[in-house]
Amino acid sequence: LAAGCLGRLRPAPDAVQRRLVGDVIKRFERRGFKLVGMKLLQHYHQLRQKPFYPALLSYMTSGPLVAMVWEGYNVVRSTRAMVGDTDSAEAKPGTIRGDFGMHVSRNVVHASDSVEMAHKEIGFWFHSSELVAWECSDQDYTYGP
Template sequence: LAGNCSGWGNEQTLVLVKPDAVQRRLVGDVIQRFERRGFKLVAMKLLQHYQQLCQKPFYPALLAYMMSGPLVAMVWEGYNVVRSTRAMVGDTNSADAKPGTIRGDLSMHVSRNVVHASDSVETAHKEIGFWFQRDELVAWESSDRDFTYGP
């Protein structure tokens, strides 16, 4: 899934807009940041009761938080999207996250830090497979590709 799906050598990454951000109606703000950066959205869904989380060895408090409300799962595609996304998201601890990052601007506490993003290409591949079926990813050509990445 992660890798050369589009034919122009782009990576894919998973981004989760966590329940605290959905409750605070920040989904559009998060999406806008990725669109403005030039990344292409190839999958998105709103989830609430996701059984796959119950099968993972999460801490009970984390599991309760992730199950506390809906979240938005997305797959973004673009050149160096994994590394760029990590920079856009900012430090896990909102007190350390720099202004201009998603967490630096929108998060107030480490336990409510708005988003999750894959930390490597390998992890992105696994996480995308966990949250999405292969046929849920949409391959499409962006008309602004040359303006974003050059000819």
């Protein structure tokens, strides 16, 4: 992937409830990624019609989530590494789920698993006019000339 690729990250209701959103953002900023879109949403109302397990549906509708779009070199692949294994018991220390996840169903964040899925999910959560193109003053230091 080239610099400028977009990745989607979504701190889940448990991250918002536990006030971990700032910790998640901090890790992505320190990695050198640029935040180009973010929303606080109360979502999943349309999922009430879907055949989910009641406990999963209850969790997914338990509070707001934060949808984010990050830009940077290999952002999707890097995000997957930073997020860690879906099962927080298997996630390595130093990953978001390894450090903050409490259970496979309370694993703090959800992230796109491919560039194609990132573009699809970004389109679901954001209108193109909601993504901000801006020049980061440290881009040359982060990615070189």
